[in-house]
Amino acid sequence: MAEWVDVCALDELDPEDVMRFDHGGRVYAVYRSENGTPYATDGLCTHEHVCLADGLVLGEEIECPKHNGRFNIRTGAALRAPVSVPLATYPARISAGRIEILI
Amino acid sequence: MVAIPDPQLRDYSLTGRDTIRAKETGLANAEWYHTEVPRKVMKELMKRRDGPAIRDTLIWFALLGGSAWGGIAFWGTWWAVPFWFVYGVMYGSVCDSRWHECGHGTAFRTQWMNDVIYHIASFMVVRNPVSWRWSHARHHTDTIIVGRDPEIACMRPPRLFRLLMSYAGVLDMIDSIRTLLRNAAGRLSAGEKDYIPESEWGKAILAARVHVAIYAMTAAAAAGMFAGGMGWASTIPLLLIGGPRIYGCWHMLMTGLIQHCGLAENVIDHRLNSRTVYMNPISRWIYWNMNYHVEHHMFPMVPYHALPKLHEVVKHDMPPANPSIWDAYREAIPAVLRQARDPGYSFRKPLPPTAQPYKEVPTRG
Numbered sequence: 444m445a446e447w448v449d450v451c452a453l454d455e456l457d458p459e460d461v462m463r464f465d466h467g468g469r470v471y472a473v474y475r476s477e478n479g480t481p482y483a484t485d486g487l488c489t490h491e492h493v494c495l496a497d498g499l500v501l502g503e504e505i506e507c508p509k510h511n512g513r514f515n516i517r518t519g520a521a522l523r524a525p526v527s528v529p530l531a532t533y534p535a536r537i538s539a540g541r542i543e544i545l546i
Numbered sequence: 547m548v549a550i551p552d553p554q555l556r557d558y559s560l561t562g563r564d565t566i567r568a569k570e571t572g573l574a575n576a577e578w579y580h581t582e583v584p585r586k587v588m589k590e591l592m593k594r595r596d597g598p599a600i601r602d603t604l605i606w607f608a609l610l611g612g613s614a615w616g617g618i619a620f621w622g623t624w625w626a627v628p629f630w631f632v633y634g635v636m637y638g639s640v641c642d643s644r645w646h647e648c649g650h651g652t653a654f655r656t657q658w659m660n661d662v663i664y665h666i667a668s669f670m671v672v673r674n675p676v677s678w679r680w681s682h683a684r685h686h687t688d689t690i691i692v693g694r695d696p697e698i699a700c701m702r703p704p705r706l707f708r709l710l711m712s713y714a715g716v717l718d719m720i721d722s723i724r725t726l727l728r729n730a731a732g733r734l735s736a737g738e739k740d741y742i743p744e745s746e747w748g749k750a751i752l753a754a755r756v757h758v759a760i761y762a763m764t765a766a767a768a769a770g771m772f773a774g775g776m777g778w779a780s781t782i783p784l785l786l787i788g789g790p791r792i793y794g795c796w797h798m799l800m801t802g803l804i805q806h807c808g809l810a811e812n813v814i815d816h817r818l819n820s821r822t823v824y825m826n827p828i829s830r831w832i833y834w835n836m837n838y839h840v841e842h843h844m845f846p847m848v849p850y851h852a853l854p855k856l857h858e859v860v861k862h863d864m865p866p867a868n869p870s871i872w873d874a875y876r877e878a879i880p881a882v883l884r885q886a887r888d889p890g891y892s893f894r895k896p897l898p899p900t901a902q903p904y905k906e907v908p909t910r911g
């Protein structure tokens with residue numbers, strides 16, 4: 444059963460940035476887009492399982508640090524080779540000044 | 547009787563003995579060494595901009611157009627020679643760095659601009675735009691890992707004649723055209739099938755067919771001009787399209803061959819297998835700062851225009867850069883010659899006291 448899990452205080456993650464979040468033996472990537480909206484996806488690239496939190500957020504996209512593959516952080520869609528498999532996404536919200544994700 | 551393979555001999559194919567060995571020893575897909583850079587600094591360095599690449603592309607197109615005009619306008623006189631010299635380098639060498647940076651998608655902030663220049667440059671450098679995207683991704687995953695990296699320029703023992711001849715561009719061009727024709731005929735090699743996902747095979751074949759069609763039209767134009775009695779002037783279409791990849795590629799090879807030659811194979815620290823070389827500003831413009839090659843491999847997200855800054859940030863953790871192209875060759879040539887006798891040899895640069903030790907053994911996750 445999915446539940447809302449606390450990730451961090453809002454000011455620990457800048458807009459247009461990403462951080463790694465480990466929970467229950469899994470790695471997630473938690474983002475804030477340019478306008479500050481939070482998003483969450485699986486934390487490892489679907490190409491060669493590199494940690495996406497070392498990558499670059501550009502608007503609503505995350506660029507993987509290894510081969511510059513890109514995903515949409517809202518939908519998880521694979522946008523740029525060499526990634527071709529989409530990322531799983533999770534609901535994210537801001538609650539009482541903290542970022543939470545539903546996993 | 548079972549033949550025991552000579553450990554000095556390497557199998558550079560992507561489906562052979564060394565491929566199995568790389569997978570078994572954890573060298574394939576390994577966790578590579580990275581210099582620690584604070585996230586805030588790295589974010590600043592990774593920032594994408596359109597300005598520098600638009601400026602450089604406008605200069606590039608102007609030089610291509612201007613030199614082509616001069617070459618044709620002064621045809622038949624010695625004045626044409628410097629124009630064709632410039633055109634050759636602009637086409638046959640600049641295309642490589644533009645292909646490379648736009649392939650990474652870092653040159654421009656706007657993606658369609660990266661894609662347009664990537665396709666133009668892929669055609670000029672005679673590389674299949676689809677297959678090379680994947681081969682280059684593998685080159686970054688498994689840099690100079692024997693049996694995994696499809697882009698190893700200096701194999702061991704070195705084929706010295708071939709390396710020397712590569713400066714003339716002919717052998718490389720023959721190989722590239724062969725690959726193009728094979729792809730256009732609908733065939734991919736075992737290596738290509740290994741690193742290109744099956745869903746992309748059709749696209750690779752289509753791209754090869756488009757390239758072959760353009761070359762066929764160029765050859766037809768030259769033949770038509772010749773038949774029309776234009777004599778030597780009928781070579782102009784070939785000097786404009788395709789030919790510069792032979793007569794103008796020397797700068798691409800001069801800078802490209804020192805990226806990794808003479809350095810280590812089968813290591814997981816780019817400081818051991820890549821070379822950073824200080825160069826004059828013209829070469830750096832042609833090469834789009836890929837002379838900061840250790841930095842590029844360690845942090846492929848950093849665009850070319852930010853590499854000099856990245857170099858300053860990480861240089862305490864790097865072996866000293868070669869002060870010139872000449873110095874890099876003085877290091878690489880004796881190492882390659884020695885590899886002809888002793889394929890296990892590689893040149894190892896000492897690290898400054900401020901650097902972390904080299905990471906040589908894969909850590910199993």
Ligand code: FES
Nearest residue numbers: 488490491507512
């Ligand atoms: S590991 Fe992410 S694009 Fe290759």
